[in-house]
Amino acid sequence: MQVITYDVVDPVGFHARPVSRLVQEANLFVSDIYINYKESSANLKSVFSILALTIPVHAQIKITINGEDEIIAKNHIEKVLSAL
Structure with missing residues (x-):
C-alpha cells in the first residue's frame, strides 16, 4: 500500500x-x-464522491493506493497534486 x-x-x-x-x-x-x-x-475515481467530502483550504488529506500498479499510480498522482 502506498500513501500520499x-x-x-x-x-x-x-x-x-x-x-x-x-x-x-x-x-x-x-x-x-x-x-x-x-x-x-x-473513491478517487469518482468526482461526486470526492466533492461530497467538501474539503476546505488548509485541510490535510490522505490518499491510499493499493494494487498491482500502486507505485506508478502514486508517482502520477503526486505530480498532479504538485501542479495544483
Whole structure:
C-alpha cells in the first residue's frame, strides 16, 4: 500500500477542477485509490464522491493506493497534486 499526504492550498478548497484532474489520473490505474479526509473516505475515481467530502483550504488529506500498479499510480498522482 502506498500513501500520499497532501495539504490543500487552493483558497477555494478541493473544488471541481482539481478533483476532475485527480479523477482522470486515478482512472488510468487498476489499483484501488481512496482519498481520506477526517473520518470520511471516497473513491478517487469518482468526482461526486470526492466533492461530497467538501474539503476546505488548509485541510490535510490522505490518499491510499493499493494494487498491482500502486507505485506508478502514486508517482502520477503526486505530480498532479504538485501542479495544483
